[in-house]
Amino acid sequence: MEVFACGDVVPGCTTTSTGPDDDAVLAQVAAHATADHGLGTVPVELVEHVRAAIVLVQRRPPLSPYSASLASSG
Numbered sequence: 001m002e003v004f005a006c007g008d009v010v011p012g013c014t015t016t017s018t019g020p021d022d023d024a025v026l027a028q029v030a031a032h033a034t035a036d037h038g039l040g041t042v043p044v045e046l047v048e049h050v051r052a053a054i055v056l057v058q059r060r061p062p063l064s065p066y067s068a069s070l071a072s073s074g
């Protein structure tokens, strides 16, 4: 999963967009930019900026019952 925080590009904006890949995230960013920031179109430089700011998020592996019991007992 990939995450983009709009605040990285637009200071003060707390919106985050998530998706399985860059294109999915960019589609959400474009919709957000037009709806909430009044952009008619998303400039190429903004797309590049967004791509650079997108963070790939790894899912945490589930805790095993063994390590979970260690954490709760100790």
Ligand SMILES: [Zn+2]
Pocket: 006, 007, 010, 013, 014, 015, 032, 036, 037
């Ligand atoms: Zn925003």
